Amino acid sequence: MDIVIKLSQFLLSLSLLIILHELGHFIPAKLFKTRVEKFYLFFDVKYSLLKKKIGETEYGIGWLPLGGYVKISGMIDESMDKEQMALPPQPWEFRSKPAWQRLIIMLGGVTVNFILAFIIYIGMAFAYGETYVANGDLKDGVYVTNPALEKAGIHTGDKIISIDGKKIENFDDDTNMKVVMAKEILIERNGQQQTVKFPTDFVDQMSKYEKGLLITPRIPFVVGAVSEDSQNKSLKAKDLFVTLNGQQAKYFDQVKAILSANKGKTIAAVVLRDLKQTTITVKVSKEGKLGVAPGGLDIKSLEKLGYYKISTKEYSFAESIQVGLEKGKNQLIGYGKQLKMIFNPETKAYKQVGGFAAIFNIFPSSWSWETFWSITALLSIMLGVMNLLPIPALDGGHVMFLLYEIISGKKPSDKFLENAQMVGFVLLIALLLFANGNDIYKAIVK
Known part of the structure; x- marks a missing residue:
């Protein structure tokens, strides 16, 4: 289907x-x-x-x-x-x-x-307005999902200040494309600002890993389901980790790092269950796993728990004209930059040129107008x-x-x-x- x-x-x-x-x-x-x-x-x-x-x-x-x-x-x-x-x-x-x-x-x-x-x-x-997270609301930085970005010098927890000299006001659908096309990014790490310059062939390096977003807002680790052979039956679906082994585990990446550092051990955990904190112990496998499938939270739940505020701006028809024209202009300029990269052999971006299969795969498997x-x-x-x-x-x-x-x-x-x-x-x-x-x-x- x-x-x-x-x-x-x-x-x-x-x-x-x-x-x-x-x-x-x-x-x-x-x-x-x-x-x-x-x-x-x-x-x-x-x-x-x-x-x-x-x-x-x-x-x-x-x-x-x-x-x-x-x-x-x-x-x-x-x-x-x-x-x-x-x-x-x-x-x-x-x-x-x-x-x-x-x-x-x-x-x-x-x-x-x-x-x-x-x-x-x-x-x-x-019709839809604009949904975004104010960049200033990402107090704990972003989550880096592509290793190529890590190698380029952007790490999970970094705050992105500007891309190619242009300040990032909001984290939205266009932010990832701006990162892909970037020559340099100004970040804040541990209270200090620094400029990260991207390699010329970053697009080629990025493509060697699983496709998807390069960065996202950091999200919590939520238990989606507990497998039948899991040793952690004390965990329940929708549990949200607060601490692990006495360390803060507010975000998914923090949970992964703590589990990786405690392979084969039994450690204490505090989870949020039905809006109440519960203390349990969990068994970490030799592979650094818990035997659970990660779940997710909807936007309202993330907002309610204080992770970040989701902003939706609605526009009148007159306002929509200006917003739509600006969006179209930015996309046109962005695609022009992509073509420039493709025709530059040094970027090796030509390796990512796709045909009909690539276009087909852009579309999602569920219908969304x-x-x-x-x-x-x-x-x-x-x-x-x-x-x-x-x-x-x-x-x-x-x-x-x-x-x-x-x-x-x-x-x-x-x-x-x-x-x-x-x-x-x-x-x-x-x-x-x-x-x-x-x-x-x-x-x-x-």
């Missing part, structure tokens, strides 16, 4: 992005009286799953879910329709239109992608940016040649554009194979 939910979200998001992107080309083409021969969701190699011709355009759904397309008359594209291009130009064809109209048609797809992302962020700000829209907005930005790359066969390649034509007054020959399209197509296939090959390699190694 989990995979069905993930697949449903993946296909819904992908379909929405493809259709709206192609509409971005379709609508201005129609406005400029340019004939659109096909409008397809997914590729119809050899045959289509569904098709219907309305007017001069055939609308359909292909069987290969690697994207979608609109086939515009008189345009050198992935269809490589040389027979049509050999005929004299017709008034309804793309090649017969002024360069500025062709430019608008080609920029339509990415424009829609960016507008869609900003609209989603505005809608999310209005908030998560769905957040991922869709980010994918829309990614699709827009990637399509703007100046690679022939992508929108950015067409835009590059059109800008050359507008500036120089000279139109590249059809033969040149055909050859460029072929080169671009080969590059895209190579990128596709590389990205999806990375997915396969990671799956095999894992």
